[in-house]
Amino acid sequence: MAAVLSVEGVSKRFATSEGPVHALDNVSFAVRSGEFVSLIGPSGCGKSTLFNVIGGLVGGYDGRVAVGGETVKGPHRAIGMVFQEESAFPWRTTLENVAFPLETAGMAKAERLARARDLVKLVGLEGFENRYPHEMSGGMRQRSSLARTLAFSPQLLLMDEPFAALDEQTRLLLGDKILQIQQQLKQTTLLITHNIAEAVQLSDRVLVMTYRPGRIKRAIEIDLPRPRSSAVLGSDAFGRYVAAVWQDLREEARLGLSESEASLGNRP
Amino acid sequence: MAERSSSKVGARARARRGNFAPVSLLRVAAILLLWALWEGAARSGWFYEGALPSSFAIASSGFHLLAQPDFYVNLGVTLFEIAAAVAIGSVLGISVGLALGASRFAGKAFEPYVQYLAPAPKIIFLPVFMVLLGVDSSSKIAIGALSCFFPMALSVAAGVRQIDPVLLRVGRSFRLTPSQTIAKIYLPALTAPIATGLRLGLGVAIIGTLLSELQMSNSGLGFLIMQDYGRFDIAEMYAVLAMVFLLAALANGLIARGLRIKGR
């Protein structure tokens, strides 16, 4: 199976007021067509930097990122990004939000509204086409952002902790929705998260990152049957996978915690 | 120790980012450019003779002016009028503000009228005051005080409503008299709104007083300006105006500094 996303030896350093920061160190992995891969790591491991690198929003790094064989040099049509923060445009209705990329690409009005309606139905927001973001819940807003990102059927769906701001139950239900969509579209997906259960629930493979400088510590194949739903949370296999991920993640998380505690201790 | 080092790091970072110098350079460049444009326009002949004098003419007029005792007499008049206006306007403003803020009913009943009248240019009431108080400083002070009253009253009213009701209950539990309550609870809690009201009030008091001086034209810096207008001594008129603006900026800056020292 061809690799849709290929990350090769990516290293990134920042200059900050506290001195240089080595955010990513020789990160390499691939995501195959139709795969759902989660990237999990402690806070401060460079996940968001990697997200921006892959998405083409950030440059100045060593190594190479390729999508569908093409090197990523800037924001790429083939990559659809879903951001952590609320990103629905407050001045547009759901339908207008979803139609946004189609509109800027010059698609005719009737055509783009029809496509937008399909996408709205896909994410389960039928009936809310003419609502504004402030009239909808956080989960619904993230769903409309997701629909917007899928407008051009990107080869790679790249998500950065899109459920971070939502409560647990909404998160689980949304996870179901994502699974359903992904399985329906065979969408190649890379999800960046800090939530272990979410990573195991949704993915075919979980990549565990080390604390700064971020490296891929281990890849864990998730062999839970497909099609899946949140019901899988109760199974023994699920529990074992979560434990396996946590075992690798724990010492990285501890490193991150002790460093932040140390810096807190320095302040008056 | 860590606090010192982190602020030093911040300063070093700022200097490294070169933030400080380019901004100052740009400002200096802008001032020079504006000055050049001014001088160019002054000599161009676009404006009729003397309407836009060269900055050198204005400066020399200014220096000449500063050497005359007449100037200081008028300056004194203006400063006195402004001070009196601010004092009267503030006292009235604070009193009315307290009343409007303390009673929710009174506030809802009467504050809208204060808000409606606040934006009106108070100078239009000058003729009435001239008849009531005479054609001298008292009318000008009245306009200045009237101007200063409104922002102070509104600022204090809003400030009173922000006071934590718990503090008032504490006062009542100690059975404080109304004047004690005002002195010991309201006023200390109102230093910030009063300072804000003072800043705004001073600004409009300066405007009101000076406009009155310009209209009545018998004493003060406004009178000097009108005198220059009448004699077509435009260079000196610019000089006096510049000093008035400087005065306003200084007053504003002083209060702002006072606010910052208080607020910390």
Added chain:
Amino acid sequence: MASRDGASPGFAQRAAPILAGLLTLAALALLWQAACRAGYINKFVAPAPLDIARSFPHLFAEENLAGRFFQTFAETFLSAGLAVAVGIPLGWLLHHKKLAGLAFESWVGGLAAAPLVLAYPLFLVLFGRNTATIVAMSFLSGLPAMVLKTKEGLDGTKRVLVNVGLSFGLKPATLFRKILLPAAMPSIANGVRLALIFALINVVGVEFLINFGGLGELIDGLAQRWELPSMFGAILFVILTSVFFFWATGRVEKWFHPHG
């Protein structure tokens, strides 16, 4: 604050203070009228309310109150229009060129605080006793607010919205048109309202000071002729129309951001 039994004690609660205020005003007016009648108040200093009220037909008929109203508001819209036309691009410039923004934002704030109206003799010399002076001064009074609000709106656009645009590969011009501008619209609308309000206040004031124009000139003229009831009538008219203007512009501004 809806009432439980469906009748409206809530409404009564809200109406009571407003009524109290109006009644107090009416009572004061009655007292004033009585005092004038009895000769306690000199009607050549403070005319009786009834006389003020009776001046309105005269104001409309002989003093062309309606025409002056339109003149004043025409000057207001012209001044504010210029402030908007110049202020929005300037505000954008201060946003787009970070260095310029850092250097000059405080200057614009200083301009806003400066008592420009005091320089009216200067404007008289430069432009003459005409509409140009009025419009020039009112334009300058509204300009800083427009510039600062535009910059504030553009600066305040959430970074993630810009990133969404970048992730779709939008060009800078499209990014500005489709994301920055709509995001900044509430602030810009507020700036336009402020420009209108400052312009109106300045127009009336300068008209009074230079004795030229619409409503401000009327007030000054009536004062000079010592027609006090008409003068107070005109002042009252100005206050009422400006209150309505502030309310109306507030409503229009809200129309620009119903979606928070």
